[in-house]
Amino acid sequence: MDDVIVLDSDTLSELSRGHARVTARARAYLSRHGRFTLTAVSVYERLRGYRAALREGKPFERQVQQFEAFVAASIVLPLDGPAADRAALIWAALDRKHRNALGDILIAAIASARNLPLATRNRRDFEPIAKLESVDLKLVDWTR
Numbered sequence: 001m002d003d004v005i006v007l008d009s010d011t012l013s014e015l016s017r018g019h020a021r022v023t024a025r026a027r028a029y030l031s032r033h034g035r036f037t038l039t040a041v042s043v044y045e046r047l048r049g050y051r052a053a054l055r056e057g058k059p060f061e062r063q064v065q066q067f068e069a070f071v072a073a074s075i076v077l078p079l080d081g082p083a084a085d086r087a088a089l090i091w092a093a094l095d096r097k098h099r100n101a102l103g104d105i106l107i108a109a110i111a112s113a114r115n116l117p118l119a120t121r122n123r124r125d126f127e128p129i130a131k132l133e134s135v136d137l138k139l140v141d142w143t144r
Contacts, residue, residue, distance in 0.1 A: 003032065003033070004033065004116055005029065005037065005116065005117050005118070005119045006037050006039060006077065006107070006110070006111040006114075006116050006117070006118050006119065007036055007037065007038045007119050008107055008119060008120035008126075009041075009042040009046060009103070009107070010120055010122045011119045011120055011121065012038065012042060013046075014121065014142070016063075016067070019143060021143055021144070022142045022143055026142070035073055035074050035075055036070075036074040036075070037074065037077060037116070038071075038074055038076055038077070039076070039077045039078075039079075039106070039107050039111070040076055040077065040078050040079060040110075041079065041103055041110065042107060043071055043076055044103075045103055046067055047064070047067070050063055050064045050067065051064075077114065079106055079109075079110060082113040083106075083110040083112075083113040083114075085113075086110075086112050086113040086135070087105050087106050087108075087109035089109075089134055090105050090108060090109055090112075090129055090132060090134075093132050093134060093135075094128060094129070094132075095128075098125075098128045098129075104126060104129070105129065108126060108135070111137060112136055112137045115136065117137075117138040117139065118137060118138070118139055118140065119141070120140075120141065121142070121143045121144075123139055123141065127139070
């Protein structure tokens, strides 16, 4: 998995919005690796938002279809045993303020358990996790 990077939910959002720098990096990454890598947690977070919008009557059917096709063409990393163990370790090491960000903890744990960097513009939320001695998590920002 040389140079493989896990895309966080916010990076997926920037990509879907057509953020120029993120799109350029995504194209370069795709030409090298052939497909993207994301977590099942990010898939849940994106679909949760789409389904809520649909429930509110917003016309998001096309976005759901496009995202489902994107997911089908990507590698989706599960929350498996080693990642669950890493998530518990992270949760226990964080202060109460940061323990509420369960999605971020799970995404970081999945990436960290596989020794993969995480592409996120959400450094403020992930830095407390990346700074833990027991967690090896490298953060990459495709928007910069």
